[in-house]
Structures are given as C-alpha cells and as structure tokens.
Amino acid sequence: MTDELLYEVTGHVAVIRFNRPDRMNTITPRMLQALSTRLIEADSDRSVRAIVLTGEGRAWCAGLDVGAAASGEGIGGDTSNMGGGEFNLRDAPPVVLNKIDTPTIAALNGGAAGYGLDLALGCDIRIAAEHAKLSAAYTARGLVPESGGTWLLPRIIGWSKAAELVFTARTLTATESLDLGLVSDVVPADDLMSTAMDLAQEIATNAPMAVRAAKRLMRHGMSEDFEDHVQRQYLALLPLFASKDFREGLASYLEKRPPEFTGR
Template sequence: MNFETLLLSIEDGVATITLNRPEVLNALNQHVYLELIQAAEQLANDDEVRAVIITGGEKVFAAGADIRDMAMAGALDIALADRPSAKALEIIENMPKPVIAAIAGYALGGGCELSLVCDVRLAGENAKLGLPEITLGILPGAGGTQRLPRLIGAGKAKEMIFSGDFIDAQEALRVGLVNKVVPTEQLLAEAQRLAKRFAARGAVALRMAKSAIDEGLRMDLQAGLQYEHQCFSLLFATQDQKEGMEAFLQKRRPNFQGK
C-alpha cells in the first residue's frame, strides 16, 4: 500500500511508520489521520508484524495539528466533524501488538497526543513535548486532557496543559512521559532493538498482557484482577504456552508461533 504522507516499512516482524511531511514539520491533518487509519488497520491484521514503531525521523516527530485546517471552523463544524483523528488514535491505542513512539524534535499538540496512544515512548535528546493548544484559545482535543493525566498524574498534566509550555526530554523522563532518553542519532536503532525484543516474545501473550493492562486501568482493582485471571487462564489453551514452558524446562530458547 502506497501513502502520500507516511512511509511504511516492515522488517523482521517490526513495522515502522514514518510521518513524512517535512515541509510542515509533520503537522497532522485529516489526510495524515486517514492514512494512519489505513496503515494501523493493515498492521493490526498482519500476523507477520509483531511490533510497530511510529516516528517522524531525527528532526521532528509531529509539530501538532495543521492549524490552517481549523482556523475558520465554527463550533458546529467541529462538533459534527468526522474526527478521523479520534479513530486513528483509537485504532493505534487498541492495536493487539506493542507500539513504540520514537520521538525526536517537537512532539506538540496532536503530535504529543499521538505519542500518548503508544505503549512505550522513547525520546531523543533533542525532543520537546507539549500541549500548547491553550495559547490558541482552545484545549487539547484529541485525548490530551484524558490520557496525559492518566499517564503522569493530574497535577503535572494540568501544569503542562494550562501553561502550554514545552518540556525537554529529561523532564519528560522525570515525570514519566517517556520511558527512556537516548542520543538522537541512536533513537531509531534503540526503538528497533526494543521492538525486536518484544517481537521475539509470544504474540498471543503480548496481546493478552496489553489487554489486561489497558482494560484493567478502566476497571476497579477487583474487576481488573478478575480480568487478568481470565487472560491468564486462556493462555493455557495456546501452543505458545506449551512451547514456552517446555523450552524453559529443556533450557533452550522458545520458538513461539503466535498460536
């Protein structure tokens, strides 16, 4: 599948989606989101793909939404819009395999919100993250007010959203917005290393683990524990569980088949 605003490559079970609008710092518009929907649906249904990386390259991740698309909109226009952004982010967030954001340069507004739906965020040393919508007289409208507080806590999220200020990679690491900071020139290699590590694990167990975490966060603790046990039990009906435990007992590497 060919895209106009994205680059997509697949190698050794790892898919890499690269935002490709360098002339506008990878600003996100409806066309980008529609192509993200297509790419994410394709990868979600491809059994050969075990992990996904989303990046914008070494210079910029995504410098927010394309303001030209919104400047003349009215309240009714926004309320009745199709919102491909919401659909794209939902599909990525619920993809049944690990998704890693490799963030270099600016990840602002919609770009920051895109990173929030990924399972793991790696940042280059040049990364700057923020939700500056308040400086435009609006608020983060693609999940920022909901996902950011759940990730880093309400207090720090409110500080970032109310001020619109950016934070650098080290501050993002300190508050838990990113998992790791690496030299920018090593960012994609580090993301690929981590993705291949995930890809080597049992695909069914990964899917179940991701579901147990994400669904559990939407439940109270007791319901979450029950859901975790259901996921745990179901894995004992898989070939991967038998292979994993046999390999452990035989002191060899498991050969998971994703079944």
C-alpha cells in the same frame, strides 16, 4: 493512501513514518485516515508484533496542519474529502491507538506538539532523542488537547503535574519529560531508531498472544475494580494455557534454549 505517511515491515516490526519534513510533519486530513488505516493493518497482520511510529526530518509531529484547519479541511471542518468518505472521530488515530492490541513505540526524533503530543501519549512507550521537545501548548492557542490528551496525561504523570503542564501550555525538554515519566528513555539522536527497534524486537521475541492479552488487560485495568480485573485475568489465561506458544514457552525453559513463538 498517501506518500505523506510511510509504512514498512521489518522482521516482526511495523514502522510508520510521518513524511512531511518540510512542514514539521504536521498532519493533513488524508494523513489522519492513512494513519488509522496503517495502524489497523499492522494490528491485523499476524507477523507484526510491535509498531514503531517516528518522523522524517527534525520534528516528530508538530500537530494538525493549521493551513488545512483554516481552510475548513481539518478537525472541526469539512472532513468528507479525506479519501474514503465521511470521517468518524471513533476512527481517529488516537482512538485507534487506544484500541489496538499490538504494542506501540513512539520514537520521538524531534518535537511533538498539540495533536502530535496526543498521538505520542497514545503510544504504549515513548523514547526521545536528546533534542526532542514535548509541547502542551493547547491553551496558548485557545484550544484543549485535541484527542485524548486530557484523559491520557493525568494517568501517565498524575493530576497535579498534568494540570500544571496543560494550564501553563509549557514545552518540556527530553530530559524534563524523562524526569516526569512522559518518556521512558532519552538517547542520542543517532541512536534513536536502533534503540526503538531493539526494544521492538525484544518485545517481538515474546509470545505475541500473551503480549497482546497483557496490553488488553492493562487497558481494562484502567477503568475497572480489582475483583473484576482478577476475573478478567483468569478468563484471559484460559486460551493461553491451550496455545502452542504456552507449550513452547515451557519446553524452551526446561530445555534451556530461546523460545520460538508462532502466535498460535
């Protein structure tokens, strides 16, 4: 593990922080592996019901470390020194973000660019500080979105707007990102983490098995037809009907009290 990525669990919320403020939280190969490891760890922890990703300093994540890439250590180079053997793209953080069932929130404390933008798009919910910017500057660097951006962006904002962003390599303000639906809220910088944590805690008060099942269903719904999806929904309901949380949800409703879900 590396101190370039910080991890803590508060209540039912895991917080992952990019911790290279002097380099605008650009990602090194070691950070890539650490991020995937921490995401999987949080997703496997029954006490964790939401994950918040944020950054230290003035940037959220300005992308891959260009110096590491130039020296052959970044994506497209030799990744065998990443601290755990050969790196497989199927284990890359954007892929892991797409696979895990725990809800993820990107608390954008500053700029998200390149690979950083892909990571932000991979989170379920994005909240931006007023000064944050989202930069799709891939083509201006002779590249395409590094990991998933061309799959995610059209699904989030539609083909036409996604094409405009990627083809022009445009940088968006937080307000412009909100108008496009790239982020769900824009708040003063001082309120960013409290807003993100409040939202995470609100998610965490609901039945975790149901929340995770809902995320899985939404993910599958992106690639299957309606009838197949309705069948999948029915199958997802069966174990939930048998859960203690379902009984607690009914009891708390009838007794007019807040539920106390255990994830069982």
